[in-house]
Amino acid sequence: MRSKSVYRIVIFLGVTLLTSLLVNAQPGDPGGDPDVPISGIEILLALGGFMGLKKILSGSKKETK
Numbered sequence: 001m002r003s004k005s006v007y008r009i010v011i012f013l014g015v016t017l018l019t020s021l022l023v024n025a026q027p028g029d030p031g032g033d034p035d036v037p038i039s040g041i042e043i044l045l046a047l048g049g050f051m052g053l054k055k056i057l058s059g060s061k062k063e064t065k
Helices: 002-022 040-064
Strands: none
């Protein structure tokens, strides 16, 4: 029973080490600026700002009535 678990651990570690040596996850240098003017985070920040501004303005209108 114990030899099976040791055998599985050795196989798992071997496959993991070989996979990490064979796989190259990092691409090379793209060679300059990729020219992306607006990414998703800027759009989300702008929408959050507009929603916050709308909430502030609608809250002040309710207090004046």
